[in-house]
Amino acid sequence: MILLLRAVARLVTLVLLVALALVGLAVAVFSIQGGDGPLSLPGLAEHVRLPELEDTAGEYLDQLEEDGPLAKASALAGAGALLAGILLLVGALAPRRERLVVFDEAESGRLSARRRTLAGIAEALAEQAGGVTEAKASVRPRSRLRSGRLRVTVSHSRSSEQSEVEERVSNALSRLVDSSGLAPRVEAKAGKRRAKVE
């Protein structure tokens, strides 16, 4: 998803920059003459039909003030534009390098892993703990401001105690947690009535 947003943001940036350059070029060319000459700014306004555009926009704004389908369509279009803007911002500002969880860093090299990979390992380990019917894990790598965190949510059978399951899952994750330096957070909740331990 982020990759797609990033690609769209780059394309939109390119199109906008080209459009901006063309507008700047047109304004520069039409600033050669003053007054009402053919290469003047009023001449440019005539070429792009600004007076007609002003009339059209005026009519549209008049209709927008009244209740009706146009007002609803405009509100929807505005909300869509807002959403598109937010998505483009996400695409433009999302970090380019994938954030990895670093296990070990020395002169001989660094050992790291992708977040999704570690979450998969944590889920597999958690599901081996007794009483667990399902596990979901998410990993937040260490940053300058925050320590890394491994959050694991498990569902357990109704015959198991929540605190016992949490302890068993924490034990199952202990080696992964020790080697990765991630702070674990395990939450257990009773699963659905027919959920069974696989």
Add this chain to the structure above:
Amino acid sequence: MSARTPASQPTQPLSAAPSQRVQLARLALDAALGVDGVVSSHAGPLGTRVTVDRKERLPGVLATALAGGGYGVELHLVTEVVPLHPLAERVRSRVVQAASAVGLDGALGPVDITIADVVGSNEVSEG
């Protein structure tokens, strides 16, 4: 004045031989794939983690020139569910051995290992 190649130097054109960077990348990848527990290399979600030679692409390995000389090697690996620290040590050791065997140990810098994915033993046997 014409440029001449001294007789003592090899007359093989430069374009024919792979660069030291590509040699290091290839030997590091081959060494890593020979280690038990390593399933394959991974070129990344966009396929950009590759070393490109003239005739071939080496997925999942990057050799980058270092400021102080030599090349740092980055390996992106898919592994089995095994303890990762010992696995990384085995991979590094094999890469260093392979580089020493062809006289490139002086050019080898740090070997960074990224676990790109982990597969179960069933997936390995099925694949």
